Amino acid sequence: xxxxxxxxxxxxxxxxxxxxxxxxxxxxxxxxxxxxxxxxxxxxxxxxxxxxxxxxxxxxxxxxxxxxxxxxxxxxxxxxxxxxxxxxxxxxxxxxxxxxxxxxxxxxxxxxxxxxxxxxxxxxxxxxxxxxxxxxxxxxxxxxxxxxxxxxxxxxxxxxxxxxxxxxxxxxxxxxxxxxxxxxxxxxxxxxxxxxxxxxxxxxxxxxxxxxxxxxxxxxxxxxxxxxxxxxxxxxxxxxxxxxxxxxxxxxxxxxxxxxxxxxxxxxxxxxxxxxxxxxxxxxxxxxxxxxxxxxxxxxxxxxxxxxxxxxxxxxxxxxxxxxxxxxxxxxxxxxxxxxxxxxxxxxxxxxxxxxxxxxxxxxxxxxxxxxxxxxxxxxxxxxxxxxxxxxxxxxxxxxxxxxxxxxxxxxxxxxxxxxxxxxxxxxxxxxxxxxxxxxxxxxxxxxxxxxxxxxxxxxxxxxxxxxxxxxxxxxxxxxxxxxxxxxxxxxxxxxxxxxxxxxxxxxxxxxxxxxxxxxxxxxxxxxxxxxxxxxxxxxxxxxxxxxxxxxxxxxxxxxxxxxxxxxxxxxxxxxxxx
Amino acid sequence: xxxxxxxxxxxxxxxxxxxxxxxxxxxxxxxxxxxxxxxxxxxxxxxxxxxxxxxxxxxxxxxxxxxxxxxxxxxxxxxxxxxxxxxxxxxxxxxxxxxxxxxxxxxxxxxxxxxxxxxxxxxxxxxxxxxxxxxxxxxxxxxxxxxxxxxxxxxxxxxxxxxxxxxxxxxxxxxxxxxxxxxxxxxxxxxxxxxxxxxxxxxxxxxxxxxxxxxxxxxxxxxxxxxxxxxxxxxxxxxxxxxxxxxxxxxxxxxxxxxxxxxxxxxxxxxxxxxxxxxxxxxxxxxxxxxxxxxxxxxxxxxxxxxxxxxxxxxxxxxxxxxxxxxxxxxxxxxxxxxxxxxxxxxxxxxxxxxxxxxxxxxxxxxxxxxxxxxxxxxxxxxxx
Numbered sequence: 001x002x003x004x005x006x007x008x009x010x011x012x013x014x015x016x017x018x019x020x021x022x023x024x025x026x027x028x029x030x031x032x033x034x035x036x037x038x039x040x041x042x043x044x045x046x047x048x049x050x051x052x053x054x055x056x057x058x059x060x061x062x063x064x065x066x067x068x069x070x071x072x073x074x075x076x077x078x079x080x081x082x083x084x085x086x087x088x089x090x091x092x093x094x095x096x097x098x099x100x101x102x103x104x105x106x107x108x109x110x111x112x113x114x115x116x117x118x119x120x121x122x123x124x125x126x127x128x129x130x131x132x133x134x135x136x137x138x139x140x141x142x143x144x145x146x147x148x149x150x151x152x153x154x155x156x157x158x159x160x161x162x163x164x165x166x167x168x169x170x171x172x173x174x175x176x177x178x179x180x181x182x183x184x185x186x187x188x189x190x191x192x193x194x195x196x197x198x199x200x201x202x203x204x205x206x207x208x209x210x211x212x213x214x215x216x217x218x219x220x221x222x223x224x225x226x227x228x229x230x231x232x233x234x235x236x237x238x239x240x241x242x243x244x245x246x247x248x249x250x251x252x253x254x255x256x257x258x259x260x261x262x263x264x265x266x267x268x269x270x271x272x273x274x275x276x277x278x279x280x281x282x283x284x285x286x287x288x289x290x291x292x293x294x295x296x297x298x299x300x301x302x303x304x305x306x307x308x309x310x311x312x313x314x315x316x317x318x319x320x321x322x323x324x325x326x327x328x329x330x331x332x333x334x335x336x337x338x339x340x341x342x343x344x345x346x347x348x349x350x351x352x353x354x355x356x357x358x359x360x361x362x363x364x365x366x367x368x369x370x371x372x373x374x375x376x377x378x379x380x381x382x383x384x385x386x387x388x389x390x391x392x393x394x395x396x397x398x399x400x401x402x403x404x405x406x407x408x409x410x411x412x413x414x415x416x417x418x419x420x421x422x423x424x425x426x427x428x429x430x431x432x433x434x435x436x437x438x439x440x441x442x443x444x445x446x447x448x449x450x451x452x453x454x455x456x457x458x459x460x461x462x463x464x465x466x467x468x469x470x471x472x473x474x475x476x477x478x479x480x481x482x483x484x485x486x487x488x489x490x491x492x493x494x495x496x497x498x499x500x501x502x503x504x505x506x507x508x509x510x511x512x513x514x515x516x517x518x519x520x521x522x523x524x525x526x527x528x529x530x531x532x533x534x535x536x537x538x539x540x541x542x543x544x545x546x547x548x549x550x551x552x553x554x555x556x557x558x559x560x561x562x563x564x565x566x567x568x569x570x571x572x573x574x575x576x577x578x579x
Numbered sequence: 580x581x582x583x584x585x586x587x588x589x590x591x592x593x594x595x596x597x598x599x600x601x602x603x604x605x606x607x608x609x610x611x612x613x614x615x616x617x618x619x620x621x622x623x624x625x626x627x628x629x630x631x632x633x634x635x636x637x638x639x640x641x642x643x644x645x646x647x648x649x650x651x652x653x654x655x656x657x658x659x660x661x662x663x664x665x666x667x668x669x670x671x672x673x674x675x676x677x678x679x680x681x682x683x684x685x686x687x688x689x690x691x692x693x694x695x696x697x698x699x700x701x702x703x704x705x706x707x708x709x710x711x712x713x714x715x716x717x718x719x720x721x722x723x724x725x726x727x728x729x730x731x732x733x734x735x736x737x738x739x740x741x742x743x744x745x746x747x748x749x750x751x752x753x754x755x756x757x758x759x760x761x762x763x764x765x766x767x768x769x770x771x772x773x774x775x776x777x778x779x780x781x782x783x784x785x786x787x788x789x790x791x792x793x794x795x796x797x798x799x800x801x802x803x804x805x806x807x808x809x810x811x812x813x814x815x816x817x818x819x820x821x822x823x824x825x826x827x828x829x830x831x832x833x834x835x836x837x838x839x840x841x842x843x844x845x846x847x848x849x850x851x852x853x854x855x856x857x858x859x860x861x862x863x864x865x866x867x868x869x870x871x872x873x874x875x876x877x878x879x880x881x882x883x884x885x886x887x888x889x890x891x892x893x894x895x896x897x898x899x900x901x902x903x904x905x906x907x908x909x910x911x912x913x914x915x916x917x918x919x920x921x922x923x924x925x926x927x928x929x930x931x932x933x934x935x936x937x938x939x940x941x942x943x944x945x946x947x948x949x950x951x952x953x954x955x956x957x958x959x960x961x962x963x964x
Contacts, residue, residue, distance in 0.1 A: 074689070078681040081659070082674055091667055093660055100656035107685065108652070108692055112702040116900065117879075122693030143896055150731050150898035160887040167894050498741040505748055507729035510899060511699055 037180060044144075044177045051140030051166050052133055058159045059119075060131040066118040066155075067126050073114065077107045119155040134526040141533050144170035145178075145540060147508035178537075182544025189545060193465050464553045470546035477542055478504065481535055488528060489514055503532075504539045615761050622725075622758045622929070629721030629747055630714060636740045638712040643736075644700040651695065655688045699736070715921030722925050725751030726932060728892055730899035763936030770937060775849040850945045856938040863934055864889045867927055874920060875903060893931045 080103050088095065114120045121130045129135075130152045142149050143166060154163050482497035491499065491512060499512040514532040515525035611617045662680055692700075703710060710716075711733045723730050724744055735741050868886035875885070880901065888901040903924045 070689075074682055074685050075678075077685060078678040081681050082678055085663060085677070091664065093664075096660045096663065097653075097656045100659045101652055104652050104655055104688065107688075108648075109702060111689065111692060112696065115696060119900075122690075122696070146727070146895045146897075148729065148891065148896035148898045150900055153898045153900040157883055160883055164887065164890045167890070167896060171894060494738050494741060498745065501745050501748070502729065505727055505752065506895070507724060507727045507748065508897065509729045509731035509734045511731055511734040 037184065040177050040180055044173060047170060047173060048137060048140045048144070051143070051170070052137035054162060054166075055139055055154065055159065056131050056133060056136040058156055058162060059136075059154055060129055062156045062159075063119060063121075063129050063131055064126045066114060066120045067124055067129075069114065069118075070111070070120065070124050073107065073110045076110075077103055080106075117155070119153060121152075128522070132522075132526075134529050138529045138533055140166070140170075141537070142508070143167050144174040145506060145536065146171060147503060147506045147536065149508045149510035149513045151510050151513040178541050179544050179548075181541040182548055185541060185545040186548040190465055190549065193469070465549045467550045467553055470550045474543060474546050477539060481539065484531070484535070485514070488531065500535075500539070503536050504543060506540070613757075615765050618758045618761050622755060625751060625754060626718060626721045626725065626925075629724070629751065630717035632743060632747070633720060633735065633740065634712050634714060634717045636737060636743060637717075637735055638709060640737050642706060644695055644698050645703070645706045648692070648695050648700045649706070651688070651691055655684065659684060699734075701732075713918065715918040719921045719925055721747070721751075722928060723897060724748050725755045726895060726928065727752060728895045728897035728928070730892075730897050730902050732899050732902040759933055759936045762933040763940055766933060766937040767940045770941070771849055771851060774851050774855065850948050851941045853942050853945050856942045856945075860935060860938050863931055864893065867931065870923075870927075871903060874923075889927075889931075892928055893935055895932075 081100065084099055084103070085091070085096075111120075115122070119130070123129075131139075135152060139152055141147075143163060146167075154160050478497060478500045481500040482493055485491060485496040485499060486493055489496070489512075495512060502509055502512075515528040612621055659681065662684065663677075666677060666680065696702075701711075716733055719730075720733055722728075724747060727748075735744050864886055867889040868882055870885075871888060872880055872882050872885040880888070884901055888903075891898050891901075903920045
């Protein structure tokens, strides 16, 4: 098959500029990588800084005002006491003490009120304010990570309004950034684990190599796999469709990881190959376009659902054939190398048939208006089938009608999938929910075999890192943090561990807050705030990373458990439980 | 565990039909628990269980800080008495001197008091935590833990309570996320359906037709560019199709699927505009704000405060500077009202978070769609990589 591609004039023309285009492709990717990550992080940092400046400006005056009122409260109390003493004809202890206690209680209450309502921090010195630069910075971080300790809160009206607006913009930004960092960390950790740690045990790499070779050697073999896998997608497609819309709330904001998902990454290769092929075949478009256009309208949801599967198939196929790009590099770069990049060659080849087909298609569509309305984004994707059809017709003339029917059915789905992919993946929390293509199908041996092959070759689907390692990592991080805070803040060990957990899960009770304790030294407070923010920023991205790493394995585990229990229908629910 | 159980079940299946029946029942029960209705019950049940556990662990435990605070108050009252007596004996009482002296003592008192508040004294004389760890309070606490809101108006003070809350959070947070995604999904679907049927004016053909025409025109503009991508992908489908021809199973099922999705497709592919989602969110927050504003009138919540509270809660930031039914400064509240408030607040939170999840869902879809089309347009304009 691949030889046929090479003989095509179009594919030749494609191969010539390949070195150049590869270079351009890589440079584009690198630039994008640097740009997106660095820009994102610097955006978050500057956003925090901006927030700090704004909140400081908004709140600091109010806080100073509040500090002045404390004096009045005390004055009132002494006045009450004085009046009371004067009113008493004779000073008696048993009369004086209860009344004094009552006044003290009132005094306490008014102090509490000024603390709770006006945010007084217990210091009367107007130079010692909570809303310093460091404090406000910490506040901004606490807001956009949704931890919300509540140890300092905005007390002015403007402060509250700005907080709301700040959070609306900041929370998605922060989540994006965190999941991005988590993704990078996951990739590097995975790399570290498989390339460095597992390099020691020599057995595995050898085995891996052999398998990979044998596999690549036989293309037939691979086709068998693909075929078998194609049988499976239905159940899965159902699940994916369910998943597409289901997202947790915090979850849904992580748009980032989807861009780096492996499916996306594989596109370039696929496109190069396929484009060359499609171009090579002269077309007989009309007949097929009719059929496809009628069928495609109905099929769209299905197509969409099937998309991940198909991607996986193409990607598999890709590996067996000539690989123009280094897949290892692709999978290791958590970046969208977008498919449009490679689609350049298609322009010449496809424009003409595309247009003609489009016409026929519209002619044939009877309920035009309704359909167009109903599928706003999909209408452009209706034409793809036509360009493909010629190929199938030349190849498979001998096939009977039903089989062609099948082909038609699948065609549109396939063509549409790459363009319409986004929603299922994008909606996911901390990168979870990249549809796991291989692991989740315990009943099909071939797929399992395939997946293991995938793991072993280290391409496309990232190799999983054992769950216990990730859990261990997180636990040790919490314990290390506990030790750190224990020595820094003087809490006991349980309190510190509790604080770390409450912080990293973004619950943030605020009963324990760094630099809130007895010491009021400015320098000390600043250092401790900086320490805490670093700890929590890194920690949350670490959590994101470990989610990223274990999600597929855990999901597949739970899925198999669910299957054994017979709750297959609830599969999609069980996935999300594992986050 | 589960797997082993299942094996056992299979082996016994023929011998004991009642066992099988029982297993069947358990299975359906679990399946139901993870369905949309069951998950709500599961979350509520988990929260109630949590509130009992925390009540058991925390209620009636002596709160050291409160004891200290009360002792401190008595101590200072005696101190004041002694001072007064000293002054009275030595000199005649003069207002200025007396007040200066008192002021000094009060500053001392204030310092100690501030330290106590930092350790968690909240001003109540409730030494044993009976009031704050009432059932409703514990319920709200459990809810704030699993939603990661974490107001922090009450928190576990005993070591056991801390450990249990960690474990509780580890189990509860995924459960709540599950709830959110499930309910958010259902809500998004139904909302989409409502939106498509009501707002898009699907039944009036004129509107639909015009819209369709506009869309077609736009598509044709992009047609040239799109065709590259789509056709290329199509051709890659060829291989797969050949394969599929050999495996007819898949195609048969896909046929079923297409038939099934025919009606649902129209509705579920509609993207709801961002503005509508935003309006829903703003409306929910404002509605909650009005309610809380009236409810907490005697606590001095303004409308802004109430909407601030709603936002901070629903975004799971949870500062805890405003908590419904908090009793620092409205003294003498009736218990029942307090409980009612807690319960209402919990319901508001659970519903609201699902609603916001839904809105995020819809908004994301829309935004992604927009971004995609923008990218496509840009690519189309530049015609290059």
